[in-house]
Amino acid sequence: MKYLSEFQDPQLARRLLDDIHATVTRPWAMMEVCGGQTHSIIRHGIDQLLPEQVELIHGPGCPVCVTPLEMIDKALAIAALPEVTFCSFGDMLRVPGSDRDLFRVKSAGGDVRVVYSPLDALEIARREPDRQVVFFGIGFETTAPANAMAVHQARRLGIGNFSLLVSHVRVPPAIEAVMRSPRCRVQAFLAAGHVCSVMGVEEYPALAARFGVPIVVTGFEPLDILEGIRRTVRQLERGEHRVENAYPRAVRAEGNPAALRMLGEVFEVTDRAWRGIGTIPGSGWRLAGAYREFDAEHRFGVGDLSAEEPAECRSGEVLQGLIKPRECAAFGTTCTPRTPLGATMVSSEGACAAYYLYRRLDPAATTVKEAHPVG
């Protein structure tokens, strides 16, 4: 497989960094929207190599992190039912609900399975017609089309024992919510490349114009991220606020028409709660009327479940870029990946987990730079 090492090349990275250093004259704060980008930035140490004036604010784009507590509790309640086979992507298993997580449900005898695609869950439903097979459909515009496809196929093939627990969220309303926050410091956005590969870029010019912010569609490998930052800094320095595509190898302006058709067919826009942030109008998808029978919330009667977030957890402020993870008193003390208070500490894409895993020893990391070269 190509396209991994090519986009981590240190010499090319140096050139992009030199350009950024040469261009920047004042402090700028930009938000990378996607948790995958946050993970890549911290893992590769990109933030350490940028000029001091360029601040990266980590956005709310980790699907695991923003899934609200009550939705996790609904998943746990459904997964514990004896007739249910509960299928999920792996990293949802460790996300704490109010009193347990999916691992705990599994160890107590619940039939919880990790799958790599919603179509795998559909296949389980076809093979095991006596089981109620539920897929946990979370994520942004990236994962939504495959989940829509699974429900579409279930109806077409008459697989009535399949259902979807839907907690899909959309990026543009979140960008708007961030910009409307009274304490907002964000001056530009690195838009999430894979979201745009599905949705295209049509939703962004209006946001860029209304809030006067550059929006640069950015990929995930180190060179992609540096190129996104380079273009963003150029716009900021010139006083521009355009939508630019710095990830053309994956993103076309019109997006993926087949995926968009499938989304339009199966889902409808709805208000959606974001963990730590609250309800953002029009920020989610739910199953459209014709597909409502495949909605696990209806099928298992958990629609009324609600839950309170732990007050100690400041993940909401982290997700809005108002504080860095280290500024939370619980960070690294009462809240670690071992004992997470909030989902930002659970997922490897969560800003808190990324800081904990890679950065909790910054003073040591400074001395490491002086260690003599190896081999």
Add this chain to the structure above:
Amino acid sequence: MAETALDPVAWTCPAPLGDEPVVVLGHGGGGRLSAELIGRLFVPAYGNDVLAGLGDSAALTLGGARLAFSTDSYVVRPLFFPGGSIGDLAVNGTVNDLAMSGARPAYLSCAFILEEGTPLPVVADVARAVGAAAEAAGVSVVTGDTKVVDAGHGDGVYLTTSGVGLIPDGVDIRPQRAAPGDVVIVSGPVGLHGIAVLSVREGLEFGVEVTSDTAPLGGLVAAMLAVTPDVHALRDPTRGGVAAALNEIAAASGTGVVLAEESVPVPEAVAAACGFLGLDPLYVANEGRLLAFVPRPHAEAVLAAMRRHPHGSGAAVIGECVAAHPGVVVARTRLGGTRVVDLPLGEQLPRIC
């Protein structure tokens, strides 16, 4: 022992989400949860001076001889995978645990736990694999046991092997001996076993077949010790991968480890699979690799000897021990940044997107 408090609820660091502590899969993952289970439950229950070393094998003195003794259980699914089988793992795993103390592996036991209904030809294939692997490793299986559990209570075949070997005079290899100035060498490309098993278990394809690296390492260790007996520490990076092995040695010795990320040999197919699944190759299991902590003056000669051996032909220097950040492993990234390489919590979980 009746006085020993084994009240998991009273642990200062609570079990996942506190109440109702039960075994979760992560307790077997070779990461932080495994370490907690050992440190808080097994050691208080039956700890002693030898066990306290917590090495891959125990070093014993018996009748004037220095023995290494080790045991391991194998619950891999599927039983056969590209490049090997549970039989290969059961022999090589225990042989390698012995070799990591510098011992020459000699004798193994092998116990079969069979699930009712498992076809006998499958058991025969596993047994033949055990025999062939033992011959390749130069060890004899000299005792064994068989138990059968009800259908549905096992994955066909579980194996447990134990082994003993002699530690040569003048050899003192243990995690505690790693020291600032040591060079860290890996014996070959990493991540192959974990990705090979994952690809067949989950039906994933990555364009090229990835085969397990399972291999006995006794011969490679002997070749290294022929250069110098003064190898400080050895570890086979199995569950939890290179990251877990480096963390264990850093913690045991109290030295810092600096890893040069671009020096770690990662096969293209492993990198691709990891990129696709959101896994980190440093945390993926190996079954035929070792990490060596060698004093700098000997490093070049040991590396050359490793490269001459068939199981070390891809050996490479990947880092060094430092006095800074004791007990912590830090990677220098390709781009020139740094990050902490932590002990994994439990199992790596594939990411959503």
